[in-house]
Structures are given as structure tokens and as C-alpha cells.
Amino acid sequence: MAEVDQFDSALDLLRRLDPKHTSEHLNSLISLVPSLTEDLLSSVDQPLTIARCRTTGRDYLLCDYNRDGDSYRSPWSGEFETPLGGQGLGGVDDQGNNEGAGEGAVPSERVRDMEVRANEAFDVYRELYYEGGVSSVYFWNLDDGFAGVVLLKKVATPSGKSEGTWDSIHVFEAVDRARTAHYKLTSTVILHLSTGNDNLGEMDLSGNMTRQIESDLPVEDDTSHIANIGKLVEDMELKMRNLLQEVYFGKAKDVVGDLRSIASLTEANRDKATHQEMINSMKR
């Protein structure tokens, strides 16, 4: 019981502390309460790390879902590598075990085939929407279907001191039903923006937002799964992009205006009173 409370408290703390430093706070929490390590690592989204596939030379993204111990599986080769200098290759050992990422770490042949096609599809998606960046898709087997994660990362350095980083993490489950599948999608976007100059000083606007949807969609064959997941992710990203825009540039800006008014409040109140008077006189 106490552990459940501690996990909730850790998540609440991460929801309040500066989101630009979530990874540091996460490490602090783990050192403070080591028993929370696995639960926190599997439920807290962190900015994605980029690695280069040794076989194909293409960049791919690292996360808890393609990790096995110190190794990560490249979506392009399907092989485990140790891009961060870890020791020993992960994956399935000679007893058929794979530690760390659990049974799903290596997908079955059918699911790996879908994973290959999903990586190709989201590579196109990435180019169309991000015009750069890196994408990776990882699938794993479930008893009654399969699950996966679609990852996208883009770093922008437009000019001067402005910086931006976007990380999308879309985790889904696809449960097979007769001629349809039930999809459950949990999406997190981590968006860091900062800018600065002599007149402005430093300005940092960082954070993450998470949204979930569930949907039943028709399935004819495995190709339908990729199209269905593609549509769900595309719609979700459009929705979240709009939401982020609203919160980052609408809400945050409004709160600054609520704290301090550029215009004189006396004048603003006088204008308001005049306006009210006009309305009252019209009512008469």
C-alpha cells in the first residue's frame, strides 16, 4: 500500500518539477526510493536518444521498449547493439531468455514483418511532417494481438539563440477481434523551446503533455493494421500539436498578462466602467 502511494507521489512530483529536467528528477527519485526504479522507468517518458545502426548506418531512437539490459535493438536491422558502450549484446540468450525488456523484446516473425513495414511507413510520415528528424517503430507480441511504440524526434535550431526539440512517444495496443481490432493509444509529446537575447534575457518554455484514445477499426490483413495505426497517430499528433500551440503560446502568455498588465489598470478599469455605463444607458 505504501509503495503504491510512493509511486503516485513520485509521479505527482514529476508532474510539478521543471519538465526540462525530468530525467534528472527521475534519477534523483530512483536513488531516493530504489524500489520504484522499474515502475518509474517504464511509465515516465523521457527525451529520446539517437543512435546509429551499425548494420545500415541509419539513425534510430532508443527507449525502454527496444532496450535489453545495456543493449538496444535497431529497427532497421532488427539486431541488438550496444550504442551507449554497454557490455554484451542483448536479445535472446542460448536458453531462449531475454532479460530487461521482457518476453516481447524480440517480436515474432509476423510481427517483425509488420514492424519493418511500419518503420518504412513512418519514415515517409516523418519526412512529410517533420522534414528531417529521426523515426523508429518497435512492435512486440501480446497474447491476443500485438503492441508497439512509434517514436519521432526532431531538433530545430532556427537562428540565433532559439532552440526547439520535439519528442513524440506513441504507445499502442492492438487487440484482435473478428474483422476488427481494438486499438488503445497513449501519446506523449515532449516539447522544449528556448530563446534569449540581451533585451529578453533567458526564456524557456518546456514541457510534456499526454493524451489517450481508444478506437475499433476494421482489419482485413496485416497491412490494415499499419494503416490504422498510421491514421490514429497522425490524428493524435495533429490534435496534440494544436493543444501544445494553445498551451505554450496562448495559455502561458495569458497567465503572464494576468500577473502583470502592460496597460495601466486605472485606465483599463475606467474603460470598462465607461463600457458598462454605455450598456446600461442602452438598456434604459
Next chain:
Amino acid sequence: MASPLATVSSFVEGAPPGEMLLPVLLPPAILDLFTEAICLDIKALTIDTPSLASQLGPAFEKYNEEQFATVKLPGSSQSVIVSSYNSLGDGRYYDVESSSSFVFDHSTQKASGVQSHVLESRQSDLVKSLLKSLSTHVKEHYPSASCGVYPIEDDSQIAAVVVANKYSPNNFWNGRWRSLYIFSPSSSSLTGSIKVDVHYYEDGNVRLLTTKPVSASVSSASASTIIREITVAEKKYQEEINKGFNNLSETAFKGLRRQLPITRQKIEWDKIAGYRLGQDIGGGSSKR
């Protein structure tokens, strides 16, 4: 690795505006919706080593003084500031306006032990006239704020402090504006900083953190001249923040992800296998 106390102290230091303690000022009906705050999280996470939480006094004190915590004195409706500039030591702080001093409990953020405190300073005339002008300025531009003016550094300088808070936990956002100005009569200079902190946390965690150093020379050591510089600096800064929002939206944000592909159409996923990069997609990837 940092000690557990240093770790927990860093959580205290990072608390967003109004989220250290439960929002005690809210009506009970709304308060029931909130069962969490930084302090309660820390308590739950250190339940096995309760001595940790009892050692957080210095972290709370640092946080409250740096954030310009405000507190209503018993029997008064006016909020007064807690900062290093009006500290008398041993947890006691003074307020010029009400000519009183009080004990501030840093862990509960409550005041007690109010006593009369008459300002004794060679600068007391300037301090009082500056406080009057600053209060007028604050009323003109801050719907809800507290301010204070204090002689510091053995009367060689004067600190002017403004803090505006707006807490809206039922809408999952809180904000704080802090201005600090130090006037040095000997060099006729005004230095300081303006900081804005906004937190939004509905199904997420979004934070605006800004900081801007202020530096100006003041032609005469009069309250009206100093306030004129402050007014100009704050107005200019707020306009710069608004420009900063536009700049981030138009450059950094737009450069990350398009709203729609260059074709202005969503992807036809049934045909995605037929899409080939650099072709067939309206030249959308020519930039790479």
C-alpha cells in the same frame, strides 16, 4: 551521488508557484479535489526516513526567501513579503508599511509573534517615499501583488521587491512574477532582475521560466526617478516576453513539425507503401 537530503532539498527548491503546500486559501469544497503538493509528495517518499523531512528547514527558508513568499499578518488583510532583504534573523522579518516585525514559519508559511518595528535607517525618508511610489506603480500594473522597500548592506543600498502570484489550481495552472531592484546611491545605479514562472499541469507539465537582468543608471536619488526607471524596464521587458512568445511560435515551433504535409492533405495510409521519399509526394522532402 547527491545525499538524500540534498536530493529532497532540490525538490523543495524546484517547487512551482503555489504548489509547495496544499492551497489552504481555497474553499473546502474545492480543496477536497487536491490531495497532493510537493510537501506531501516528499513526506510520502521519505516515509522510511522521517528524519529527512525534519531537516528541510534550511531548504524551505531558502525557497521562501528566493521566491519572495507572502503572508498575511494576524488581523490584517494585507500580504507582506518574506525575503533575505527584510530578514532580522532567527526567522523574524519586518514590514515597513505596517511598522511591524513577525516570525515566519518556513514549513507552514504562517506568521506569528507580531511586534512593533520602527525603521531605523539613514535612508528611511527615501525608503518610505520609494515604498509609496512603488505601491502606486504596483497598483497600476499588477491586479494582485505585494511589494516592499528595505535598506540593506548597512544603509549603503536600498532593495525594492515586487511579487505577483496568481494561483488557479482548479484550472491546473499557477504563475508568479518577481522583480528585484537594488539602488546604490553612491553609484546612482539600479540593478536587479525580473523573473516569471508559469506552470500548467493538466494531463501534462508545461513550465515557462524567464529571467532578465536589469541594469540602469538613475539621474537623481529621488523616489520618482527610480520608479520611472523601474516602470520603463518592466514595460519594455513585458513587451520583450510577448515578442519571445511570437518568436518561439513562428520559428522554433514551426520548424519542428508541420501542421499538415506540404500537399495540405493528410496521408493516404492505404497507399503509403507506394510513397517513395523524394518523389511522389509533391517535392515535400527536397529540403533534406
